[in-house]
Amino acid sequence: MSSPDVQQSLSTIQCDACQSAVQSGGQQTVSFLLLEGLTIPVLGCDDHLEQFSSICELSSDDTADILHHRPAGGLSCPSCRLAPYNASYPMIQVQDGAIVPIACPEHQSEIAQRFQTGLRTRQQLTSDLVTHIDS
C-alpha cells in the first residue's frame, strides 16, 4: 500500500536529521520525552527534540527531559509500550524540523496538546517581553 500523504509531509521537513530519524521508523533513534511522569517515545533529531521538550515544559510546572535510552523503569503506559511504529503517525512540526511521538493515541494527542499549549505560552511570554521593552 502506498501512502502519498506521508511521503508528502516527510518532504516538508526541512531538517535532514529529523527526516532520517523519522524515516528510520524507530529502528535506530528512538528517544524518550519525560514529562510529569509520562514517558513518550519520540523520533526526531537531537536539536528539535530539545526544542520540543523545552516548549512542552512551558505547558507544565514540571521540567521536561529527553532521554536517549530506554528509561530504567520502562514506559509507564502499557499501551504506549505496545504501540508499533506506524508511518501514518502524526508529525508535530517543530520550527524547520518535525518529531513523531510513537505512543498510544491517547498520549499522542496529549503530547500534541502540551506542545500547542507551550507554544501559546511562549507567544504570551514573548509579547509580554515586547510590552515591557516598549513601556
Ligand SMILES: [Zn+2]
Ligand atoms: Zn531536526
Ligand SMILES: [Zn+2]
Ligand atoms: Zn500511552
